[in-house]
Amino acid sequence: MGERIIELRDIKKSYGQVYALGGVNLSVDRGEVVGLIGDNGAGKSTLIKILSGVVKPTSGDILVRGKPVTGWSAARSRDAGIETVFQDRALAVQQTIVRNIFMGRELTGFLGWLKVGKEIEEASRLMREIGFTSKVFTPHSIVGQLSGGERQGVAIARAIYKQAELIILDEPTTALSLTETAKVFHFVRQVRASGRSILFIGHNIHHVFDIADRFVVLDRGKVALTADRTEIKSADDLINFMEEIAHPGGLPGLHEAGGAEQRAR
Amino acid sequence: MSKAMEPDLQTPLGRASGPTAKESGKEWSHPSDHWLRGFVLDNRASLGTLAVFIVMMAIFMIANPTVFTTWYLYSSVLTTLPVALFVVVPLVFVVTCGEIDLSFPATMGFASWVFAIVVQAGYDPFLGIAAALLTGTLLGFLVGSLVVYGGLSSLIATLGMNFLLRGLIQIINEGKSTALTNLADSSAYAIFSSQLWGIPVQIFWAIAFVVFSALLYNRHRFGAQVKVVGDNPDSAKQMGIDVQRVRVKVFVFTGIGAAIAGTFSVMINFTWWPTAGDGYLLPVLASVFVGGTPTWGGIGTVAGGAIGAVTVSFIQTGVVAAGLSGFYVQFFNGLIIILSLLGHKWNQARYR
Numbered sequence: 001m002g003e004r005i006i007e008l009r010d011i012k013k014s015y016g017q018v019y020a021l022g023g024v025n026l027s028v029d030r031g032e033v034v035g036l037i038g039d040n041g042a043g044k045s046t047l048i049k050i051l052s053g054v055v056k057p058t059s060g061d062i063l064v065r066g067k068p069v070t071g072w073s074a075a076r077s078r079d080a081g082i083e084t085v086f087q088d089r090a091l092a093v094q095q096t097i098v099r100n101i102f103m104g105r106e107l108t109g110f111l112g113w114l115k116v117g118k119e120i121e122e123a124s125r126l127m128r129e130i131g132f133t134s135k136v137f138t139p140h141s142i143v144g145q146l147s148g149g150e151r152q153g154v155a156i157a158r159a160i161y162k163q164a165e166l167i168i169l170d171e172p173t174t175a176l177s178l179t180e181t182a183k184v185f186h187f188v189r190q191v192r193a194s195g196r197s198i199l200f201i202g203h204n205i206h207h208v209f210d211i212a213d214r215f216v217v218l219d220r221g222k223v224a225l226t227a228d229r230t231e232i233k234s235a236d237d238l239i240n241f242m243e244e245i246a247h248p249g250g251l252p253g254l255h256e257a258g259g260a261e262q263r264a265r
Numbered sequence: 266m267s268k269a270m271e272p273d274l275q276t277p278l279g280r281a282s283g284p285t286a287k288e289s290g291k292e293w294s295h296p297s298d299h300w301l302r303g304f305v306l307d308n309r310a311s312l313g314t315l316a317v318f319i320v321m322m323a324i325f326m327i328a329n330p331t332v333f334t335t336w337y338l339y340s341s342v343l344t345t346l347p348v349a350l351f352v353v354v355p356l357v358f359v360v361t362c363g364e365i366d367l368s369f370p371a372t373m374g375f376a377s378w379v380f381a382i383v384v385q386a387g388y389d390p391f392l393g394i395a396a397a398l399l400t401g402t403l404l405g406f407l408v409g410s411l412v413v414y415g416g417l418s419s420l421i422a423t424l425g426m427n428f429l430l431r432g433l434i435q436i437i438n439e440g441k442s443t444a445l446t447n448l449a450d451s452s453a454y455a456i457f458s459s460q461l462w463g464i465p466v467q468i469f470w471a472i473a474f475v476v477f478s479a480l481l482y483n484r485h486r487f488g489a490q491v492k493v494v495g496d497n498p499d500s501a502k503q504m505g506i507d508v509q510r511v512r513v514k515v516f517v518f519t520g521i522g523a524a525i526a527g528t529f530s531v532m533i534n535f536t537w538w539p540t541a542g543d544g545y546l547l548p549v550l551a552s553v554f555v556g557g558t559p560t561w562g563g564i565g566t567v568a569g570g571a572i573g574a575v576t577v578s579f580i581q582t583g584v585v586a587a588g589l590s591g592f593y594v595q596f597f598n599g600l601i602i603i604l605s606l607l608g609h610k611w612n613q614a615r616y617r
Binding site: 090091092093094102104108112113114140158 | 303307480484485487489490492493496497501504505506563614615617
């Protein structure tokens, strides 16, 4: 495995008496797709907010490329190359692909005038890098004309333009059809091939299983399982495990699912 | 439309159609990438407005062909139209940003009042123009800050500011106007308010302002950020754009435009009235929307707004020139507004 982009050690977050996260360890290496799975209320969104620096952990250490960082904040997160892509609200849908990619970081020359040609060139390069090619769309196409999966592509291209090393995809395929999901997977694989890392967060275990190199299962604020792709045979194994932790020994016929526990590290 | 826009991610490149060798290196292409088609699609709102204008003028001309051959008709429109253009164009920015500004008539009155005071005191009109611009900038900043940092509805807050500022003007002046008789000999008048080849010179300044603003809107960071903020402020914020600052800036831009407009209208009349600017509120707002800028923010068209202003200012002249009585003016105003809105609704898709 390559360089360790980020590592969370024993991260706790409490809101008053309630623990949203009770000691989470999570790391992402360069060129790796980590799938983060968890039910509603498992602490996924709190974890994303901590990674993006919006929320500060109550306790625990954050290491960027092996070095502990003090005073973790949104700015530090950005400096570490972490970009979060939220599902719907990420793009300005009435604007062109170019305008979305360069949102807030317009390529400007003299007195703030846009370098239109350079922006198109750079946008085309970025879209090519993530494997987004089209005979129908140009960088001047309105994002609102794109399908859900393609919109994710634009958001990912924008994150890459912002020099992201680790892209957090928050439920990128939840509202998408099969073909659209396939497009997002295509983009994710291209990003991984370019040596960047992705934290892929999802409800749908099948989706996460198909794309991730490593799985982290979050349950009630704790990591219930961390496993490499090679350690898990099928998505059904993961599903069984999820059901087991949701209803420990509760549902008939699941008593034998302890096998997944043994695989957990 | 949606079918034509079907994505084509699977098809191997350069194999589908056309000269293969030439297209194989080009991954972005458009089936009908003709410049004219692109131009029409990109400018459909302003072209629609232009069509409305041409149809309207054609009807007027058919009703009374002889009047429309006289230059005087156009000359009078070209004198007053520039005043409207200087506020219509900034308002396109405001509406694109998802806000509205109803305080510009009072800003016009206030800034031109400052101009009148400076000129009447015997200073050079250029100094008066500078003072008016400064006043417009400050008032725009004041109104914008109130709306943005005060977290108020721009519709109501700017309406309130319009009354408040106009009230201040009325209280201090007690309805008295200011005549600026020495203005006609000044070089500022020659530059900004005389005639060039028989054409009122204001229109050249207004066209320059429209062109500059269109570039600002389409080719500058400011325009790009205004559109993004109006489209999706959450996303803009996440991408590091200072959303509040951009919003204040559009109000400042309107303040500056209103100051220029107010000063021009005083120079045309050689007189400043305490009501200066009041009559522009509704025609200017109508021009923005007739021009094809939608109410919901994120998109708009400066050129369309300008054509909208031309359309609105020709309604009154045209109705009278066509031989109808002045009582028809309001009816035609309404008719043009409604027809334009229907046209734009059919012409523009709204993406969510």
